[in-house]
Amino acid sequence: AQSVTQLGSHVSVSEGALVLLRCNYSSSVPPYLFWYVQYPNQGLQLLLKYTSAATLVKGINGFEAEFKKSETSFHLTKPSAHMSDAAEYFCAVSLNAGNMLTFGGGTRLMVKP
Amino acid sequence: SAVISQKPSRDICQRGTSLTIQCQVDSQVTMMFWYRQQPGQSLTLIATANQGSEATYESGFVIDKFPISRPNLTFSTLTVSNMSPEDSSIYLCSGKDRGRQETQYFGPGTRLLVL
Numbered sequence: 001a002q003s004v005t006q007l008g009s010h011v012s013v014s015e016g017a018l019v020l021l022r023c024n025y026s027s028s029v030p031p032y033l034f035w036y037v038q039y040p041n042q043g044l045q046l047l048l049k050y051t052s053a054a055t056l057v058k059g060i061n062g063f064e065a066e067f068k069k070s071e072t073s074f075h076l077t078k079p080s081a082h083m084s085d086a087a088e089y090f091c092a093v094s095l096n097a098g099n100m101l102t103f104g105g106g107t108r109l110m111v112k113p
Numbered sequence: 114s115a116v117i118s119q120k121p122s123r124d125i126c127q128r129g130t131s132l133t134i135q136c137q138v139d140s141q142v143t144m145m146f147w148y149r150q151q152p153g154q155s156l157t158l159i160a161t162a163n164q165g166s167e168a169t170y171e172s173g174f175v176i177d178k179f180p181i182s183r184p185n186l187t188f189s190t191l192t193v194s195n196m197s198p199e200d201s202s203i204y205l206c207s208g209k210d211r212g213r214q215e216t217q218y219f220g221p222g223t224r225l226l227v228l
Contacts, residue, residue, distance in 0.1 A: 032215045043205055043221035044156075046114075051215050090155060094215065100146065101217055103156045 002027040002093045004104035012110040019063075019078040021107045023091035026072065031093045033074040034101065035065055038088040047089075050074060061085070086111045115140050115210050117220035125226045131194045134223045136206030138187045143209050145183060147191045150203040150222070159204075162189040196227045 007022040025031060032051050036044040048059025055067040065076045074091060091104040116139040126132050136145065145162040160168040160181055168181035183189040193200050206220040 034217075036219070041224075043117075043119075044207075044219040046216065046218065049216060096215075100158055100161070105155045 002031060002095055002102050004091050004093050004102055006089075006091050006104035006107050008107055009105060010108045010110065012112060013081045014112045015083055016080050019076070019081045019085065019109065021076040021089050021091075021109065023065075023074045023076065023104060024072055025074060025091075025093045027093060027095060029095055030069075031095060032099075033065075033067060034092040034094075035059065035063070035074075035076050036090045036092060037061075038090065038106075040087070044090065047076070081109075081111045083111050083113065085109060114216075115142055115208050115218045117206055117208055117218055119206055119220040119223050121223060122221065123224035123226075125228065126196055128197050128227055130196055131192055132196065132225060133190050133192045134204055134206070136189045136191070136220055138208050141186045141211050143211050143214055145189045145209075146207045146217070147179070147181060147189070148205045148207065148219075150205060152201070156205065159191070162191075193225065196225075198227045201225055201227045 003026045005024045034049045035047040037047050038044050048057045050057050050067045058064045063078045088106050088108050090106045092101040094101050118137045120135045147159040148156040150156050158171050159174045160170040162168050162181050162183040164183045180192045203222040203224050205222045207217050210216050
């Protein structure tokens with residue numbers, strides 16, 4: 001069984017500041033890990049994924065995430081927040097390619113001018 | 114990546130009625146899923162849509178309430194039956210890409226309000 005915990009349901013940053021969204025997972029085997037973004041009134045868009053290759057994964061829109069097995073974490077970062085980054089972000093895990101996704105509770109990112 | 118569309122994008126329905134949501138994928142996917150996202154919450158898997166056979170439902174979801182069809186590899190429908198206000202949610206269709214089966218893509222969602 002797998003589970004995902006996202007620390008902080010709401011995160012607020014100033015434009016230009018570092019974005020850090022936290023995700024911790026629980027899995028009995030090395031997992032696949034994903035970050036999705038949901039803009040207002042839209043579906044989910046894949047930001048990036050970890051599939052047991054490089055531990056530092058780069059995604060779209062300047063986001064990246066680092067898989068840390070010792071900490072069971074997959075935190076999402078972006079060096080400089082932009083107003084257009086305001087959205088809901090979901091971390092998700094699956095045990096293997098054929099397994100279904102389990103989602104975290106989501107983190108709403110707010111960017112202040 | 115697979116492009117997934119849904120119809121309708123939103124609807125307002127009266128309690129006791131049913132709504133059928135359509136999901137179309139532009140390329141073949143190996144698996145299709147239906148999720149529910151209740152207001153302010155994360156996604157919950159309703160069921161896996163199986164081609165040509167009955168869907169596989171998650172705990173807490175039943176076929177009588179959420180009948181699902183998948184007549185071919187690129188199309189599926191979800192019906193929300195005998196609706197109540199508690200069914201007000203976003204319903205999302207998703208598919209696993211045939212070429213990259215670890216990756217799941219999502220449709221834009223159907224926003225349902227039941228009065």
